[in-house]
Amino acid sequence: MFGNFLEQRISGLENRMTKCPFSAIFGLLCIIAGSLSLPALCESGDPYASARQRMVLHQLKARDITDPKVLEVMGTVKRHLFVPPGHASQAYVDHPIPIGEGQTISQPYIVALMTQILDIQPGEKVLEIGTGSGYQAAVLSHFTDRVWSIEIRKGLAESASKRLKALGYEKIRVKHGDGYFGWPEYGPFDAIMVTAAANHVPPPLLEQLKVGGRLLLPLGSTTYYQTLTKITKTPKGNEVQHLLGVAFVPMVGKILEK
Numbered sequence: 001m002f003g004n005f006l007e008q009r010i011s012g013l014e015n016r017m018t019k020c021p022f023s024a025i026f027g028l029l030c031i032i033a034g035s036l037s038l039p040a041l042c043e044s045g046d047p048y049a050s051a052r053q054r055m056v057l058h059q060l061k062a063r064d065i066t067d068p069k070v071l072e073v074m075g076t077v078k079r080h081l082f083v084p085p086g087h088a089s090q091a092y093v094d095h096p097i098p099i100g101e102g103q104t105i106s107q108p109y110i111v112a113l114m115t116q117i118l119d120i121q122p123g124e125k126v127l128e129i130g131t132g133s134g135y136q137a138a139v140l141s142h143f144t145d146r147v148w149s150i151e152i153r154k155g156l157a158e159s160a161s162k163r164l165k166a167l168g169y170e171k172i173r174v175k176h177g178d179g180y181f182g183w184p185e186y187g188p189f190d191a192i193m194v195t196a197a198a199n200h201v202p203p204p205l206l207e208q209l210k211v212g213g214r215l216l217l218p219l220g221s222t223t224y225y226q227t228l229t230k231i232t233k234t235p236k237g238n239e240v241q242h243l244l245g246v247a248f249v250p251m252v253g254k255i256l257e258k
């Protein structure tokens, strides 16, 4: 039995060495990675595979991200392709990253947490407000193929739209506009995720939520801190849950007029 095990490891080493175009040392690293359930280290052409797996282990699993599908998706989506090239090496660290125009991509934990809270089921219609880099929309699209996203900054809307198409996320629809008003043509939605700080709940977003639908948003001050808030529309009214303190970049546009 031990011999058989050894044989499997040796033939595994050969396979891995042929897949990894580098060196015998890298092959050995792949074996170690394999036994640590980090096979992505060996994935050729993805220099950040191991950084991404470490992010899943140390920033998500180590905290309260328990949904296996969320962990799998966070381990799959190549976050380094959503940040400016100069920040690629920072893509899997535990903090937000600038994406241009003074905006940021949220830290991986917050993306995973918001995705876990919304608990998207296949076929559900999801609207994101604040496309930014397109990363959160890409993550959501692994749960359902019906994702819409609105971005108020034209440059970001255009670059995210291009990036998503180039990376094969063709089904995600991105619009340049004020997310305050939602996207009534495609509503009502099963879930709406707002990824910019709001000082009140935009009434059009509540209107575009199905009964049973969930709206998740950072609610509070647009300039300081907010509380991540989940609102569930029920036949009897809206159920509100205040979840945790967060700090998002401000939502702008109509929301600031009130």
Ligand code: SAH
Residues within 6 Å of the ligand: 099, 103, 104, 105, 106, 129, 130, 131, 132, 133, 134, 135, 136, 137, 150, 151, 152, 153, 156, 177, 178, 179, 180, 195, 196, 249, 250, 251, 252, 253, 254
């Ligand atoms: N979800 C993004 C990061 C969001 S940063 C990602 O995965 O990269 C917040 C984004 O919300 C910014 O890009 C900002 O321009 C956008 N935003 C701010 N106010 C908005 C509004 N009223 N409608 C749509 N987008 C808005």
